[in-house]
Amino acid sequence: MGWQKIILRVNLTAGTCTREPLNMEWAQQYLGSRGLATKYLIEEIDPKVDPLSPDNKLIIATGPLTGTIASTGGRWTAVTKGALTGAIAASNSGGQFGGELKMAGYDMIILEGRSPKPVYLYIENDNAELLSADGLWGKSVWEIEPAIKNTHNDPLIRIASIGQAGEYGNRYACIVNDLHRAAGRSGVGTVMGSKQLKAIAVRGTKGVKPHDAKKFMSAVKVATDALADNPGRKGMTSDGTIAMMDVTGSVGALPTRNNREVQFEGSGSLNAVAMKAPNANGHTNLIQNGACFSCTIGCGRISHIDPNHFSVKDKPQYQKASGGLEYETAYALGSAVGVGDMDAATYAGFLCNEYGMDPISFGGTLAAAMELYEIGAITKEQTGGVELKFGNVEALCLMAELAGKGEGFGRELGLGSKLLTAKYGHPDLSMAVKGQEFAAYDGRAMQGMGLGYATSNRGACHLRANPYASDFTTMEIKEKPEIVRTSQDLISAIDASGLCLFTLHAGASPEHYPLQLDGAIEGGWDLARFQETGERIWNLERQFNLAAGLTAADDTLPKRILKEPAPSGMAKGKVSELPAMLPEYYRQRGWSVDGKPTAETLKRLGMV
Amino acid sequence: MRIHVKLVGWMRQYLAAGIEHFNEQHFELTEGMTLGELSDKFGFRSATVFVAMRNGDHVKDDVLDSAVLHDGDEVVFVPPLKGG
Numbered sequence: 001m002g003w004q005k006i007i008l009r010v011n012l013t014a015g016t017c018t019r020e021p022l023n024m025e026w027a028q029q030y031l032g033s034r035g036l037a038t039k040y041l042i043e044e045i046d047p048k049v050d051p052l053s054p055d056n057k058l059i060i061a062t063g064p065l066t067g068t069i070a071s072t073g074g075r076w077t078a079v080t081k082g083a084l085t086g087a088i089a090a091s092n093s094g095g096q097f098g099g100e101l102k103m104a105g106y107d108m109i110i111l112e113g114r115s116p117k118p119v120y121l122y123i124e125n126d127n128a129e130l131l132s133a134d135g136l137w138g139k140s141v142w143e144i145e146p147a148i149k150n151t152h153n154d155p156l157i158r159i160a161s162i163g164q165a166g167e168y169g170n171r172y173a174c175i176v177n178d179l180h181r182a183a184g185r186s187g188v189g190t191v192m193g194s195k196q197l198k199a200i201a202v203r204g205t206k207g208v209k210p211h212d213a214k215k216f217m218s219a220v221k222v223a224t225d226a227l228a229d230n231p232g233r234k235g236m237t238s239d240g241t242i243a244m245m246d247v248t249g250s251v252g253a254l255p256t257r258n259n260r261e262v263q264f265e266g267s268g269s270l271n272a273v274a275m276k277a278p279n280a281n282g283h284t285n286l287i288q289n290g291a292c293f294s295c296t297i298g299c300g301r302i303s304h305i306d307p308n309h310f311s312v313k314d315k316p317q318y319q320k321a322s323g324g325l326e327y328e329t330a331y332a333l334g335s336a337v338g339v340g341d342m343d344a345a346t347y348a349g350f351l352c353n354e355y356g357m358d359p360i361s362f363g364g365t366l367a368a369a370m371e372l373y374e375i376g377a378i379t380k381e382q383t384g385g386v387e388l389k390f391g392n393v394e395a396l397c398l399m400a401e402l403a404g405k406g407e408g409f410g411r412e413l414g415l416g417s418k419l420l421t422a423k424y425g426h427p428d429l430s431m432a433v434k435g436q437e438f439a440a441y442d443g444r445a446m447q448g449m450g451l452g453y454a455t456s457n458r459g460a461c462h463l464r465a466n467p468y469a470s471d472f473t474t475m476e477i478k479e480k481p482e483i484v485r486t487s488q489d490l491i492s493a494i495d496a497s498g499l500c501l502f503t504l505h506a507g508a509s510p511e512h513y514p515l516q517l518d519g520a521i522e523g524g525w526d527l528a529r530f531q532e533t534g535e536r537i538w539n540l541e542r543q544f545n546l547a548a549g550l551t552a553a554d555d556t557l558p559k560r561i562l563k564e565p566a567p568s569g570m571a572k573g574k575v576s577e578l579p580a581m582l583p584e585y586y587r588q589r590g591w592s593v594d595g596k597p598t599a600e601t602l603k604r605l606g607m608v
Numbered sequence: 609m610r611i612h613v614k615l616v617g618w619m620r621q622y623l624a625a626g627i628e629h630f631n632e633q634h635f636e637l638t639e640g641m642t643l644g645e646l647s648d649k650f651g652f653r654s655a656t657v658f659v660a661m662r663n664g665d666h667v668k669d670d671v672l673d674s675a676v677l678h679d680g681d682e683v684v685f686v687p688p689l690k691g692g
Contacts, residue, residue, distance in 0.1 A: 231656070232690075235618025246616035247689045250661055273631060468690035472659050473669070505690040570666045 001209040002064035002521035003027055008106045008128055010121060012195050013054060013113030017121070017128040022107050028523050029606065032063035034090040035496035035537040037079035037108055041088075042540060044110070047548035051081045051187070052169070052194040054114035060101070060160070060200065061109075063498025064521045067102030067208040067293075068216075071224045072500035074099040074293025076183075081548065083187030083194075084171045084361065084416050085435040085459045088544040091174070091188045092463070092495055093160075094292030095181030097202065100158035102498075104204025111195060120148065120161075120199040125206055133198040140164060140354045141176045142317075148201045159201045163356030166193035168406035170414035172361035172437075176353055180323025181292065184358040186436060186458050187416075216519025223503075223512040227296055230507025236299040237289055239272035241327040244440070246271050251472060252569010253445035255438055256335040257390045258367040259431045259558075262442045262566050266340015270330045274342055275301065281308050285342050287321050297506050301325060303346050311347035311397045322350055328462070331440035332363025333400075337370060338390030348400040355404025361416055364437025366399055368417040368429050369409075377424045384408045428559045434459035434550065443561045443578070445571035446471035448480040451581045454555045455484065457541035464488055466504060475570065477577050481585040486531070492541075493534030536605045539589075539597050543607075552595035555582060609679035611635050611646070619658065619687040624651025637677065644672035652685060659686040 005022045023040075030036040037059040049055045058080040065073045076098030082089030101109070104125050111121075118133035136144045141163040149157050158178060166173035166189035173189030174182040183189075210216035227233045235243060248254035249267040256264040268274065275286045283306035290300035303324025305312045312318040325333075325346055333345040352359040372378040373388035380387065386395050386409065402410025412420060417430040417437055431438045436459025443450025448467025453460040466487035467480060490510055494501045497513055504510075514530040545554075556562075557576055565573045586593060590601030602608045614632040615623075623629060627650060637646070643660055647653050653672075660667045661684040667675050677683070 231618065231621035231687075235621050235687075235689075239618050243617045244689050247686050250616050250684050250686050251659060251666065466690060469657055469688040472686060472688060473657055 001211050002068070002517070003032065004102065004105050004107050004208070006106055008109045008123070010109060010111050010128070010130070011113050012111060012115040012119070012130070012197060015115070015130050017130065029533070030537060030540070031493065031496035031533050032107060033061045033066070033075065033077045033496050033498055034079065034092065035492065035533065035540070037061035037077060038088060038090060038537065038540050038544065040108070040110060041079055042544050045081070047081065047544050049081060051083045051086060051191055054195070056081050056191060058111040058188065058191050058195065059108055060111070062098050062102045062107055063496055065516060066498030067099040068210065068520060069294055070220050070499060070516050070520070071227060071294060071296040072292065072503050073498055074295065075495070075498050075500050076101060077495065078175050078183040078188040080188055080191045082458065083173070083190035085186050086548060087434050087459060087550055088457050088541045089186035089188050090458060090495070090541070091183035091185045093175070093177055093181050093183040094295070094500060095178035096293050097158040097160045097177035097181070098498070099293035100204045101202050102204065102208055103206050104202050105206045109200065111197060114194065115196040118196045118198050120201060121197065122152070123200070123202040125204060136198050137167065138164065141356050142179060142354045144199060145179055148199060152201070154203060157201050157203045159199055161199035161356070162189045162192050163354060163404065164406065165355045165357040165404050165414065166190055168414070169193065170357050170403065170406060171416040171419070172358040173356050174358045176356050180353045182353065182358070185360065185461065189356050210520045211522050212519050216516065219515040219519045223508060223516055224296055226509065226512060227503065227507045233297055233506035236297050236502065236506055240289065240299050240301045242270070242275060242301070242325055242330050243272045244327040245330055247472070248441060251445055252566060252571060253442045254335050255331060255431070255440060255442050257338045258336065258371045258429065259438065259442060259560055260371070262445060262569050262571070264335035264340065266338070267335060269340040269342055270325070270334040270345065275303070275325065279306060281306055283308070285346060286324060290323070292500070295500065297502060299502060305343045305346050309343040309347070310394070311344055318347060318350055323353060325349055328440050329359045332360045333396065336363045336367040337396055339393050339396050341393050344393045344397055348396055351400040351404050357404055360439060361437045362400065362403055362413065364431055365413050365415070365417040365420060366396065368421050368431065369413060371429050372421065372424050372426060375426070377426055382409060431558050431560065432460055433557060434554050436460050442566065442571070443557055443576045444566040444574055445475070445569055447475055447477050447577055447581070448484050450557055450561060450576040450578055451480055451484045451585060452488070454557050454578055454582065455488070455585060457538070457545055463501060464491060466491060475574065477581050481581050481588055485585060485588050488538055489531055489534035491534070492537040493530045496533065496537055532605065536607060539601065539605055539607060542597060546596060555595060609637055609639055609677065611637050611677055612682045614682065614684045616684060617687045617689045619685045622652055622655040622658070622687060624655070627651070641677050642673050643667055643675040643677060643683065646677065646683065647672060647685070650685070657688050660684070661686065
């Protein structure tokens with residue numbers, strides 16, 4: 001088993017919910033979650049479709065290990081054509097929602113059409129129905145989660161929903177679950193909003209049965225034991241991902257002020273040490289770590305903001321504990337905009353969760369807007385009187401609120417950096433790939449990451465390739481195409497399995513994933529098959545993008561990274577060597593010189 | 609000589625058994641000690657790949673044993689952190 005072998009198909013136009021069997025031939029080829037959902041999407045929609053039209057579909061998918069006792073087995077993915085990018089979007093989240101959906105008996109939900117009025121989907125095991133969202137539309141994620149639980153008188157319902165950002169069409173709206181976890185990137189929440197679907201509320205009590213329980217339990221023990229004593233696991237538990245701040249800051253890979261710089265003088269106020277240290281008022285930002293469903297790592301941070309901080313003074317609703325800064329949010333709401341204020345970044349992060357928008361793209365877009373302002377392309381009149389300069393902490397907090405609500409200049413920020421910078425005449429100032437803003441690594445110091453950004457199927461992303469160890473030790477590019485390519489395939493398969501790719505950073509060996517799968521599902525799984533499945537998924541996503549109209553010209557980096565030398569750090573004086581790496585990457589992938597999978601490659605992978 | 613050592617990220621997790629964890633600390637070291645010897649004193653080279661920085665400059669692995677430390681140097685050890 002592992003798979004529940006059931007899909008819930010929800011036609012929002014007709015208001016119907018129907019169950020159908022999972023295509024097991026596809027499941028054996030594409031595994032689940034990111035992989036299997038992409039297969040369904042490419043079979044069911046025209047990739048050229050407008051992402052916000054009723055003809056686009058949104059698939060909420062679990063993997064075969066989601067809902068099991070495998071460590072980190074709580075992941076789920078939202079797959080659709082991205083509103084931010086026009087490319088394939090596969091946005092992964094943790095929390096408790098994915099495990100609950102799987103235990104309700106579903107591998108995935110296919111959402112199609114558009115509801116004539118706002119609704120939410122309520123699932124209780126075999127029963128699924130669309131209910132009116134009157135009274136919920138226009139409300140934030142933080143308001144509707146308790147409201148839905150109260151309506152059904154069940155505090156154990158798990159909810160994935162959109163906030164106001166997804167309703168008004170913010171291009172990087174996300175789907176937030178369990179109040180502060182999110183399928184964050186590429187505008188999957190924007191697509192959900194376009195369907196007038198406010199939330200998915202689920203309660204599942206069925207459990208998940210492995211194919212061979214004894215083999216599965218044994219494999220889970222091996223994999224979990226490997227994490228237990230690993231220094232990476234201990235570090236993630238103790239410090240969280242924000243520990244990366246000092247690493248990239250030290251070597252000069254920390255994007256700062258829209259990538260004009262690569263080291264930030266305020267990083268010491270945004271690191272793991274600062275998060276745990278009392279401030280002048282004796283207040284400590286970090287309360288404790290937090291873990292998602294079935295996770296033995298617990299990299300999440302639970303924080304609260306100093307009630308004396310200007311951002312939350314007289315706002316008791318923001319003085320409570322919630323999801324704190326991870327490295328990416330600390331970058332996007334910190335160094336990217338030149339603000340070294342832990343509590344301000346935490347507050348802006350809270351707003352992103354509350355209104356449902358991706359903090360990486362919000363911070364990246366605000367950074368681009370700040371540069372536009374500083375060069376005079378945006379005026380104070382246009383910003384509503386706000387001095388939109390780098391380092392303006394009040395502007396950060398205000399713009400997070402306005403972008404979340406779609407008010408004032410915040411609505412402009414909701415366009416994302418690509419459209420915003422084009423609108424104001426400086427498209428080169430968008431630090432994005434395929435329209436999606438950079439994550440927290442500069443592609444000049446980290447040559448492999450630059451290649452990873454450029455070739456990522458969903459646009460710039462730090463979760464698609466794993467060149468970290470290589471990038472932090474050498475700038476020599478010879479090995480980068482292979483490292484990026486093979487790690488892209490491995491991560492694709494991990495995402496499809498339903499586990500968290502952070503296990504890779506916490507002591508897991510690649511063999512541990514197929515070992516656990518081989519106990520959970522039928523079919524016979526080893527590392528070679530697992531890796532090939534990842535490669536098949538990567539090529540399927542590529543096929544979607546090519547059919548959507550993307551080309552090799554989209555596998556590039558902003559001019560700043562290709563032409564402007566890094567001003568300091570390991571890469572001082574250097575630019576990205578992407579043009580030298582990309583042809584070799586294509587060759588190794590078995591793609592033509594213009595980036596298209598060859599007939600031989602597709603045949604080898606069983607895709608034709 | 610007095611050297612300032614900073615362990616960023618969770619580099620402290622790689623300290624050899626028996627060495628108390630620290631984030632940054634001054635050490636009195638013997639004149640002539642190299643960065644490679646300092647790395648071994650902490651047990652890093654047998655535990656993990658890492659990046660060593662001295663006074664803001666990257667010191668590559670193949671020259672760690674010839675990189676003689678000087679009084680007042682600031683050394684930063686960077687672990688192989690991934691993700692985020």
